[in-house]
Amino acid sequence: MTxxxxxxxxxxxxxxxxxxxxxTVAAPWVARAQAKTIKIGMPTILSGRVAQLxxxxxxxxxxxxxxxxxxxxxxxxxIEMVIRDSKGQPQEAARVARELVNTDGCExxxxxxxxxxxxxxxxxxxxxxxxxxxxxxxxxALTADPKQHIPNAFRTAxxxxxxxxxxxxxxxxxxxxxxxxxxxxxSPDYAYGRDTTAEFTLYLKxxxxxxxxxxxxxxxxxxxxxxxxxxxxxQAKPQALYSCLWGGDLTSYIDQANIYAMFGQMEVFAVxxxxxxxxxxxxxxxxxxxxGNRYIKTFPGxxxxxAWGDAYKAKYNEYPTNWSWENxxxxxxMAEAAKKANSADGKKLAEALAGLTIKCPFGADGTVxxxxxxxxxxxxxxxxxxxxPQEPYVPEVKAGDWKTIFELEAEWKKSKGYT
Amino acid sequence: MDLxxxxxxxxxxxxxxxxxxxxxxxxxxxxxxxxxLTLIFGVLKVVNFSHGAFYMFGAYFAMTAYQLTGSFAxxxxxxxxxxAILGLIFERVFMSRVYGADVLMQLLVCYAFVxxxxxxxxIIWGPEFRSMGMPAAFQVMPLFIAGGVVxxxxxxxxxxALAAAVVLGIGLSRSRIGKVIRxxxxxxxxxxxxxxxxxxxxxxxxxLGGMLAGLAGALAAPVRSLTPGMGxxxxxxxxxxxxxxxxxxxxxxxxxxxxxxxxxxxxxxxFPLFTEGxxxxxxxxxxxxxxxxxxxxxxA
Numbered sequence: 001m002t003x004x005x006x007x008x009x010x011x012x013x014x015x016x017x018x019x020x021x022x023x024t025v026a027a028p029w030v031a032r033a034q035a036k037t038i039k040i041g042m043p044t045i046l047s048g049r050v051a052q053l054x055x056x057x058x059x060x061x062x063x064x065x066x067x068x069x070x071x072x073x074x075x076x077x078x079i080e081m082v083i084r085d086s087k088g089q090p091q092e093a094a095r096v097a098r099e100l101v102n103t104d105g106c107e108x109x110x111x112x113x114x115x116x117x118x119x120x121x122x123x124x125x126x127x128x129x130x131x132x133x134x135x136x137x138x139x140x141a142l143t144a145d146p147k148q149h150i151p152n153a154f155r156t157a158x159x160x161x162x163x164x165x166x167x168x169x170x171x172x173x174x175x176x177x178x179x180x181x182x183x184x185x186x187s188p189d190y191a192y193g194r195d196t197t198a199e200f201t202l203y204l205k206x207x208x209x210x211x212x213x214x215x216x217x218x219x220x221x222x223x224x225x226x227x228x229x230x231x232x233x234x235q236a237k238p239q240a241l242y243s244c245l246w247g248g249d250l251t252s253y254i255d256q257a258n259i260y261a262m263f264g265q266m267e268v269f270a271v272x273x274x275x276x277x278x279x280x281x282x283x284x285x286x287x288x289x290x291x292g293n294r295y296i297k298t299f300p301g302x303x304x305x306x307a308w309g310d311a312y313k314a315k316y317n318e319y320p321t322n323w324s325w326e327n328x329x330x331x332x333x334m335a336e337a338a339k340k341a342n343s344a345d346g347k348k349l350a351e352a353l354a355g356l357t358i359k360c361p362f363g364a365d366g367t368v369x370x371x372x373x374x375x376x377x378x379x380x381x382x383x384x385x386x387x388x389p390q391e392p393y394v395p396e397v398k399a400g401d402w403k404t405i406f407e408l409e410a411e412w413k414k415s416k417g418y419t
Numbered sequence: 420m421d422l423x424x425x426x427x428x429x430x431x432x433x434x435x436x437x438x439x440x441x442x443x444x445x446x447x448x449x450x451x452x453x454x455x456l457t458l459i460f461g462v463l464k465v466v467n468f469s470h471g472a473f474y475m476f477g478a479y480f481a482m483t484a485y486q487l488t489g490s491f492a493x494x495x496x497x498x499x500x501x502x503a504i505l506g507l508i509f510e511r512v513f514m515s516r517v518y519g520a521d522v523l524m525q526l527l528v529c530y531a532f533v534x535x536x537x538x539x540x541x542i543i544w545g546p547e548f549r550s551m552g553m554p555a556a557f558q559v560m561p562l563f564i565a566g567g568v569v570x571x572x573x574x575x576x577x578x579x580a581l582a583a584a585v586v587l588g589i590g591l592s593r594s595r596i597g598k599v600i601r602x603x604x605x606x607x608x609x610x611x612x613x614x615x616x617x618x619x620x621x622x623x624x625x626x627l628g629g630m631l632a633g634l635a636g637a638l639a640a641p642v643r644s645l646t647p648g649m650g651x652x653x654x655x656x657x658x659x660x661x662x663x664x665x666x667x668x669x670x671x672x673x674x675x676x677x678x679x680x681x682x683x684x685x686x687x688x689x690f691p692l693f694t695e696g697x698x699x700x701x702x703x704x705x706x707x708x709x710x711x712x713x714x715x716x717x718x719a
Binding site for chain 1: 434442445571686688691
């Protein structure tokens with residue numbers, strides 16, 4: 001008896017189909033890689049207390065993507081952004097990132113999450129092998145810790161340790177010049193506040209060894225009233241105060257400290273003051289608060305940077321934030337890497353991006369570099385200056401010295417056991 | 420713990436004055452919010468979980484009025500009057516429908532409005548934080564009393580809140596309306612049988628409670644940043660105040676709020692890492708030793 005082949009699908013072709021199906025499910029970006037447009041997924045925070053920062057990230061990305069598309073796209077492919085809200089929750093950020101790749105067919109990711117979410121998205125990138133740029137997480141360990149290193153992930157945000165080195169050396173110079181020995185600190189009581197304050201005081205004491213911290217205050221994040229903290233600091237009578245409060249907390253603090261005339265009694269170093277979100281909101285900005293630069297269109301004082309800030313304001317009717325320049329830089333780097341690789345393929349982009357230097361309005365010398373060894377951005381404009389109550393708010397910013405930053409960063413990495 | 424700092428402060432008149440006024444302003448603002456909460460509970464027998472929203476609206480109304488007119492007095496007036504009207508509408512249209520319902524239902528309605536009011540603020544004023552700014556009249560050097568630092572604005576703030584407390588206390592105990600309100604709290608059936616419109620009284624009490632919270636928000640607006648959801652943390656602290664002072668007692672709210680303010684200002688010196696904890700610890704002690712609160716009446 002001969003077996004006749006029944007019409008329909010044979011076992012072999014079924015297996016082949018299933019195999020192909022499994023491939024598509026497992027690696028959809030490979031299957032869709034030949035599509036004409038390229039989808040870039042972007043999880044970010046569009047609701048809740050820090051929604052303003054997420055929105056400013058989206059705005060900056062769209063501003064740059066329009067330019068790239070007008071110039072022909074990523075290696076000839078038009079970019080389509082798929083932007084989703086993570087509500088600032090790490091597990092949601094990871095879920096959204098996974099969904100963007102697996103369901104929406106995004107071939108590249110721009111991860112515009114705060115630090116908590118960024119580490120979660122980083123694990124997704126590790127798992128799926130998809131190209132990913134972290135744009136907002138400033139936590140140094142994300143790229144400094146070799147355990148975190150993967151070939152397909154990068155960071156275009158400033159780095160906490162860079163900030164602390166520059167802030168510490170700037171503050172120490174002033175401390176020495178004015179004889180400021182007794183310092184107080186006042187920072188929000190969570191990981192960012194604690195770590196940043198510790199790193200700042202570490203470098204402050206390193207550059208000015210006779211500085212002494214005589215009072216520490218740790219108000220809760222989003223605390224409405226700081227009166228008891230303000231009066232406590234007044235009692236301690238320090239010569240200088242460091243704070244990494246930010247946003248609405250910082251403006252509340254300033255308003256409440258103002259009526260106690262605190263700013264006349266000590267030098268104040270508030271690293272997050274010089275951001276337009278705080279500068280434009282606070283009504284009675286005291287003169288002479290020392291702050292690190294976040295985004296300010298007068299630093300670097302180049303026509304390119306001013307033009308970028310104005311273009312953003314013209315389009316969105318508000319000034320860019322710290323997160324804006326970090327996201328814009330990501331798109332600029334991707335565009336240049338695609339040109340160099342002549343491809344929008346994630347793997348080739350990653351190869352081209354490592355070690356790439358591009359012209360950029362936010363560069364300290366007009367360029368920024370994606371450092372090859374740890375995939376993090378270096379050479380960006382970083383500095384400190386003092387405030388005035390009206391535009392340009394921080395008329396002169398003293399630039400940090402990247403040579404010193406590199407030296408101390410290497411030392412810091414060694415002390416952490418990273419190298 | 421830093422008991423040396425606390426002892427050092429208690430023995431220095433400068434520190435004592437500064438920390439006491441700092442405790443007073445925290446306490447008096449809290450009192451304005453908590454007294455509305457306790458009043459509404461005392462008369463209407465509902466726990467108004469959306470009370471923080473009135474504090475928030477008071478602040479936003481004041482900011483807008485100040486930006487439009489530049490007058491601080493008008494800003495305070497708008498903050499208080501605006502929230503009074505809002506309270507009246509909220510009570511008549513929504514809360515009055517759930518008086519007979521169980522606590523869970525009332526809680527759900529209030530919680531729904533916490534979210535709705537936050538979103539309304541987000542739609543009207545935007546999701547970003549805002550700042551009203553200190554009026555020029557108060558941008559002066561602080562006063563130095565016995566070496567302690569006292570900002571003039573805070574003197575005004577304490578004065579206004581204290582005046583509200585006195586007017587409220589005397590009004591409720593001496594005036595005819597006060598008597599009717601107390602009667603309605605005690606036996607609403609009898610009051611309405613006497614031909615008095617209890618609905619109007621309920622609405623009025625709710626409006627009064629909203630107005631006091633709105634006034635607190637308006638007074639806080641020049642020194643605290645304005646965000647959607649800003650009422651929430653104030654609400655939690657107000658609950659602690661009413662639990663300590665006793666639900667329904669105005670004197671209890673005053674004493675509870677002042678105690679809490681002083682715990683914060685002196686606690687931050689002696690127990691910098693446990694200031695919040697102290698507040699709750701104090702509440703637990705009161706609850707264990709006198710479950711009705713310091714000035715609460717035993718349930719009949």
